[in-house]
Amino acid sequence: MQKTYDPKDLEQRIYQRWEANGWFQPSGQGSPYSIVIPPPNVTGTLHMGHAFQHTLMDVLTRQHRMQGENTLWQPGTDHAGIATQMVVERQLNAEGVHRRDIGREAFVKRVWDWKAQSGDTISRQERRIGNSVDWSRDRFTMDEGLSQAVTEVFVRLHEEGLIYRGKRLVNWDPVLHTALSDLEVLPVDEQGSLWHFRYPIEGGNEHIVVATTRPETMLGDTAVAVHPEDERYRHLIGKQIRLPLTDRLIPIIGDDYVDPTFGSGCVKITPGHDFNDYEIGRRHSLPLINIFDANAALNEQVPEKYRGLDRFVARKQVVADLDALGLVEKIEPHALKVPRGDRSNAVLEPWLTDQWYVRIAPLAQPAIECVKDGRIRFVPENWAKTYFQWMENIQDWCISRQLWWGHRIPAWYDDQGNCYVARSEELAQQLARLKLGRDVQLTRDEDVLDTWFSSALWPFSTLGWPEQTAELKSLYPTSVLVTGFDIIFFWVARMIMMGLKFAGDVPFREVYITGLIRDENGDKMSKSKGNIIDPLDLIDGIDLESLVAKRTTGLMQPQMKDKIEKNTRKQFPKGMPSYGADALRFTFCALATMGRDIRFDLGRIEGYRNFCNKLWNAARYVLMNLENAPPASASGPVEYSAADSWIRSRLGATIEEVRARLAEYRFDLASQALYEFAWYEYCDWYLELSKPTLQSDQSSDAQKRGTRETLASVLEAYLRLLHPLMPFITEEIWQSVAPLAGRKGETIMLQSYPSAAEFPRDAAAEAAIAPIKAVILGARQIRGQLDIPQAREIAVAFQTPEATDEASLSANLAVVRGVGKISELQILPSDSALPPSATASIDRRTISSPLTGLISDPQAELARLRKRKAKVEQDLKREDAKLANPNFAANAKPEVVAEVHERIAEFKRQIAQLDEQEQMVGSL
Template identity: 65%
Template sequence: MDKQFDPRAIETKWYECWEAGGHFAPRADRKDTPSYAIMIPPPNVTGSLHMGHAFQDTVMDALTRYQRMRGCRTLWQPGTDHAGIATQMVVERQLAAEGSSRHELGREAFVDRVWQWKAESGGHITRQLRRMGASVDWSRERFTMDEGLSTAVREVFVRLFDEGLIYRGKRLVNWDPVLHTAISDLEVISEEENGHFWHFRYPLADGSGTLSVATTRPETMLGDTAVAVHPDDERYQHLIGKTVRLPLVNRDIPIVADTYVDPELGSGCVKITPAHDFNDYALGERHDLPKINIFNEDATLNDAVPTAYRGLERFEARKRVVADLDALGLLERVDDHKLMVPRGDRSGSVIEPYLTDQWFVRAAPLADPAIKAVEDGRIRFVPGNWDKTYFEWMKNIEDWCISRQLWWGHRIPAWYDDAGNVYVGRSEAEVRERHADRLATDTPLTQDEDVLDTWFSSALWPFSTLGWPGNTEALEHFYPTSVLVTGFDIIFFWVARMIMMGLKFMDDVPFAEVYVHGLVRDADGQKMSKSKGNVLDPIDLIDGIDLESLVAKRTSGLMQPHLRDRIEKTTRRHFPDGIPAYGTDALRFTFASLASQGRDIRFDLGRVEGYRNFCNKLWNAARFVLMNTEGADTGLDTDAAIELSWADRWIASRLQRTEADVIRHIEAYRFDLAAQALYEFVWHHYCDWYLELIKPVLQGDHATAAEQRGTRRTLVRVLETTLRLLHPIMPFITEEIWQRIAPLAGREGDTLMRQPFPVPDPDRIDAEAETEIEWLQTVILGLRQIRGEMDIAPRKPLPVLTQGAETGDRERLDRHWPALTFLAGVESIAHLGPDDDAPDAATALAGRMKLLVPMAGLIDKDAELARLDKRLAQLDKEQASVRGKLDNPNFVDKAPADVVDKTRGRLSEIDAALAELRSQRERVAAL
C-alpha cells in the first residue's frame, strides 16, 4: 500500500469496477430473499449536486449497502426529473443567445431541441452521484419524460378524469408574469423586503362619510368587489349591507361582514379583491362576490380597468393609482412596512395570485385513505413528530393545480373541438374511438397546449419506475418500497402525493417508512445561499479547489458589485488556501456523523478535516497490519496452535459490542450514533490501544509462535470485519484495503460490497478480558498523565512505586510487564508496604492502588518552576488583554457577532489553561 492515503487514486477506479461488474443490481439468484428498495428523490435534470443532495444520498447509499450486505435483494432506483420550468429556461436562454426563440422554432422543434440538450448536457448530476459513491442500479435509470413513465402519466390522468377526480376550472393560482405559467408553492420563495402600507379613504355611496382601508398593493384596488369588516366590530355594524363608491372606478361595492377580518389590525376595514388574493378569493366565495381579473399574463393591466390604466406595467400602475387617489384627497397616509414578498424561484419575478383556467385534481377523496395509512401505522415517519405536519396539511388539503403553461413536459391528454368541448384519452385515436357517438370522423381536434406539473409525474415515481401500468417482476418484488429518504420541505409536495397515488393505483402504500432529514446549514446555522457566499459544493470538498477558482465560482452570476466584493472578501478570509481535497469517504462520514434526528444540520469543515484524519488513521493501521502479516502465518491453518492474548480477546469482545451498536443505530436511522460507535472503535480501541498492546508480541522475542499466530489472526480478522462494518458509510477506502486484507483473513469474493455485514456473536463477549484491559489502560493512562503534568521527557524511563496494591494488582503488573515498559516507559516497579514512607512523588490512582513516580532525578524542580512561571506570566498578560476587549462596549456592540463569540471562547480557554498550570505548579513546588 502507498504510504499516504490518496482518495483520488482509488475512488474513480473502484466505482467503475463496481458499475462494470453489475454489483449495484439486485441479485438475480436471491429472488427468494427479502427485498429492500429505495427510490431516489429524482433530482432535476438541469441540476448539480448540492449539500442537501449529498447528505441524503449518503444516507440512502448507506442504507442500501447495509441491506445488500445483510442479504436482501436490494434495489436503489435512480432517475431524474424533467424539471419543466428549469429545463425550458435553460434551452430558451440558449436560443436567445443564438438570436432565436422557442416561438420561432415552434413547439415540436423546440421540444426536439430540449431532448437534444438533455442528451448532451443533462447527465451532470448523475455523474456527480457517481462521485459520491451512490450504488444505484444504473441499468434501471429512469427519466420522468421517458416513454414508460409518460405512459403511466397518461394512464393516471385518464383514470382520474373518468372518475371525476380531475377537472378543469377557473381558480386562483400562483402566476409567474415572466414565465407566463402557474407555479407550485414550492417554486415560490417569500422573503422579507421593505415596502409600504398605503391607507386610502373609500367614500360611502350615500355620501355620509368614508371608510379607511389599507393595502400593500394599491393597484389591485381597481379590482375590488367589496370592503369587509368583522361582524362584531361595533364601529361598523351599522354599515354592513351598505355600499362604498370604489374610487377611480366609480363602481359601487358592498360592505360585508366576515370573521376573517381582524378588528385590531389597522382600521378594521379590509378591501377585498377576490381575483388577486388567496384569502380574498376564499372570502369572495363565501359571499358570492364577483371576481374581476385586472391583469394580463405579463402583469400589465387589462381592459377590466379604466382606460387611463390599461397596458401599464403593474408597478407603474401602482404609482399612478397612488398619485390619482392623492389628487382626489383620498390618500390618508403611507407607512413604511416590512412584508413578505413572493418571488418565483426561477424568474425572480414577484408572483401574482391570478385567476385563470387550469386543470385540478380533487385532492380530498385521495387524501382520506392516505391519512388512514399513517394513522394505522402502515406508514411510519422518522422522527415521529413529522406525522403531525403531514396530518395538518392533509386534513386541510386544497385541490391541486396540475397544469402548467409550458411546452416542455407531459402534454395534457385532452382535446377540444371547435365548440370548446373537451375530450380526454390516452391519445387522439382513443378519444375518437371513445367518443365516436359525439365526434364525426372529420371533426378537427386540438390538443390542450398545457403540460402537467412535474410533481404529477413524480407522484407516480414509486410504481411508474418499476414498470406500471404493466405487471412487471420489478413491481412484484420491490413495491411497496422499504423507506423514503427526503427533506421536510417536500412532505406536502411529494411525499403526501406519492402516498395518495400509490394507494389509489397500487392499492398499497408506496413505502413503509419515511425518514425525514433536515436542512444542511453552514457552521453558524445560516441557510446556505449564493447571496450570502456560504454555499459549499460537495464536489469541491471531495476533489479540492484553489482559492481563485473558488472566488470565481462563488461570485459568478452576481450582478451587484457590492455583493460580489463582499463575497470575494469573505471567501478569501475563510479559505486563504482554497479547499483541500478531503475525498468522498471523509465527506460521507461527516454527513453520517451529523445525521441525528433533528431538523437542521450544521456543517462544519473542521469535521470533514477530522474525518479525513480518520481515513488516514485507518489507512496507516492497515499498512501496519499488512507489514506484520503479509507473508506470515495468520492462522488460516486450523490445525496450527493458536493462543490469544488478553489484548486479542479484548479487541474481539469490543468488536462484538460495536457490531451490535452499529446495527441497532442504523436500524433506528441514527447514523450519527453508528458513526460515533465506528469512530470510537477504530480510532481508540483498535488503533490507539490494540495495535500498541500487540507490538511487544509481534516485535519482541518473548512471545511463542502460537501467541504470534493468534495475534496475527486477530489483527487481520478484526480489521477485515471492521472494514465490512465501515463499508456502507465509507465505501472506497474500505474496498481498497479489503482487497489486500481479505486473503489474509481467509475471505473470498470480488468485492467488499457483496460480503456479509458482520453479525455480533454474544458468546464472544469476553467480560474477563475487558476488565483486564480496562485495568491496564487505567494504569498506563495514570502514568502518562504524570509524565505529561510533570513534563517528563517521553523516553525517560519511569521508576514506579505502588501503594495499596492487592495480590490481583501485583499479578496483573507482572503479567503485563511488556506492555507497561513499551507503552508507559516503566523502568521498574516496587511495592510499598502499609507502613512504608512514600517519597516525594507524583501520584495517580488505578482503582484502590496508588501509583507513585518519585521525582528525584526525573525533573529539575527549579527549572520546571521557572518554565511554569514564564508560561503563567504570558497567559496572565493575554487574559488581561482579552478581558479588556470584552469589557469594552464599543467592541461588544460593534464587532461582528462571530468575532465576539470567538473572543469569549478564547477567554474561556485561557482561564482553563491558567487553572491547570497553577495546579501543576503547586504539585511541583510541593516536591
C-alpha cells in the same frame, strides 16, 4: 498496498470495477430492501445537500446488501419543469433569442439537449461520491415508461371525477406566465402602505372609507363589505356605492368575514384578484372582473386611461387621481406578507383563469390514516405532526402549468370547445366521434403538468407500473425514504396519496427527515454569500483561481464579486485540498444528528482525512507482520493474549452499537463508535499491545499465531463494519487483508455484514486489560506533566482498589513494561505512604513515580515552570480583555464569543496544572 494513502489513485478505479461487474443490481435473493433516490433536477449539478442525503442512502443500501437482502437503490433524475425551462430560456436570451422565436418543438429539443448534458454531469458526480445505485435501472421522469404512468394516472383520476378543469383564481406568476400551486408561493414579510379611500354612497352626500394595500385593484371592485352586526354600518347594507374612477355602481353587503376592528371596518371586495374576496363573491353572487393580463398589466376591463399600465405604475396613478378628487382619507405605513414565486421571485397575482385541478380531499384522508395507524413512520416523529397539520387543511391541487417543458396534459379540444381526456390522440378521436357522430380535428391542450405530479408516482412508476412487473411485486413498497423537511408537502405527502391510490399500498415504510446543510457559521449556502461548496471540489481538490472563478462567475454586483473573491483567497490561500470521497462521506455521517440544521465545518473533513491515513497505516502494520506468516488455521494451535481477547470483545461491542444506531438512523452515533474503536482501541492500544508479543523471543509460536490471527480477523471484520460509510478505502485494504484472515471473495461489498456473535463479549478480558491501560496511561500523563520525553523509561508504583488488578499486571508484565516504557513496576496497597511523587489517577487507580528519579535539577525545573506559567497568564489576560471590551461583546458573533470563553477555560486549566507541578517540584 501503496506506502501512502491517495484517494485519487484508488477511488475511481474501484468504482469502475464495482459498476462493471454489476454488483449494484438486486441479487434476487433474500428479503426485499429498496430505496428510491429523490431525483435531482436536471438543472445543473449536485450540491452539498444532495451529497449529504445520497451518502446516508448509500450507507443504508450497502449495509442491507451486505446483510443478504434483495437490495435496490433506484437512481434517476427529474425534468423539473419550471426550473429547467428557466435555465434553457436564459441560455437562449443570452443568444438574443426568445423561445417563441424558435417555436415549441425546437425549444423542447433544446431542453432535451440540455438534459443530456446536465444528466451526465449529475451521474458522474453520483459515481464519484460512491453511490451504489443500480445504473441499469436509471430513470428520468419523462422517460417513455414513466410518461405512460403519468398519462394513466391522469386519465383514471379524471374518469373518477378527481381531476377537473375549472375557472378559478390561481397564483399567477407574471414573469414565468404560469400558475403556481400554493406550495410554490413564498410569503415574504415586506413594508408597504395602507391606503384609506372615501367611496361615495349613491343618492346622498355620505361616503364610506375603505382601507387597502392594493389601490390598483379597486378598479375591479364589485362590492364593499361590512360586518352585519357592526352598528356603524348596518343601516347601509343594501345601498349602492359609485365606485370612483369607473362610474360603476356596486353594493354594500354584510358578511361575517369582515373584522370590524381592522382599519375602518369596511372592506373593498375584488373577487377577481383576491382569494378571500373570491369566496365572499361566491357567497353573494358577485360578478368577477379580471382587470389584469398575463403580464399583470391592466386590460380592457378598466377605463382607457389605465389600460396597458403595469400594476405598480397603475397603483401610483390611481392614488394620484383619487387624491386629486379629494378621496384619499389617509395613508399609513403597513407591514404585510407579499406572495412571491419561489422560482422567479416575482410578486404573484391572484388571477382568474382556466386550470386543471386534483380534487384532493378523497386522496388525503387515506394518506392521513396510514401515518396514524403506523404503516408509515416519520423519523424524527415530530415531523408527523407537521404532516398532519398540512394534510388536514389541504386544498385542491392546481396541476396545470403554462410551460412548454413537461408532460403535456392528455386532453384534446374540438372546434366547439368540447374536451376529451384520453390516453392518446387516437382514443380522443374515438371519444369525439361517439359524441359528435363525425370525425373532427382536435387540438391538444397547451399546458403541461406540475412537475410534482410525475414525481408523486416515482416509487412505483420506476418499477414499471402500470405493468405489474416482477420488480413492482417484490420491491414495492420501498423500505425508507430519505429526504429533507422542506419537501414533505411538495413530494412526500403526494407520493403517499398516489401510492395508496394506484399501487395499492404505502410507497415506503419509513420517512427519515434529514437536516439542511449550512456553512460553518450556520448560514445558508448561496451564490450571493460566496459560501457554496461543491462536493466534488472537496473530494478531488481545486486550485485557488478555479475556486475563485467558480464562486464569482455570474455575480452582477462588482462590490459583491470583490468581497467574495477576497474572502475566498483569505480562506483558501492554496486552494482546496483533495480529501477524497471517504472522508467527505464520513463527515456527513458524523454530522447527521436528528436536528434540522447541520453546520459543515471543513475542520471535520480534514480530521476524517487523517482518520483514513490512520487506518491505512494500521493496515500496513498488520500486513508487514502477517504477509510472510501462514494463516493460523494451517500452522498449529493458537493462544490468545489478554490484549487479543480484549480487542475481540471490544469489536463485538462496537458491532452491536453500530448496528443499533444505524437501525435508528443515528448515523452520527454509529460514526462515533466506528471512529473511537479504530483510532483509540485498535490503533492506539491494540497495535501497541501486540508488539511485545510479536517482537519478543520469549513469546511462543502459539501466542504469536494468536496475535497475528487477531490482527487480521479484527481488522477484516472492522473493514466490513465500516464499509457502508467508507466504501473505497475499506475495499482497497480488504483486498490485501481478507486472504490473511481466511476470507475469500471478489469484493467487500458483497461480504456479510459483521454480527456481534462473531466476536462475543468477554467481560474477563476487558477487566484484565483495564489495569494495563491505566498503568501505561498514568506513566504517559506523568511524563507529560513534567515534559519528560515519552521514550524515556521511568519507575512506577501502582495502587488499586480492584482485587484482580495485581494478577492481571503480573501476567502481562512484559507488555506493560514494553509499551509503557516502565523500568520498574511496584504494586502497592492502596494505603501505602509514598515519597514525593508525580501522580496520575485513572479509573480510581493511582499511578505514581518518585520525583527524585524524574528531576535532576529542581531549581531549573521550577524556573521553567514559572516561565511557562507567565506566558499562559499573559494569554489569559489578553482573552479576558476581549470580553471586557464592550465593542467586542456587542458586535462579535455568538460562536466567536464562545470560542473566547473556551480559550479562557483552557488557560485556567493549564495554570492550575502548572501550579500543581510547581508545588510538587518545590517539595524536593
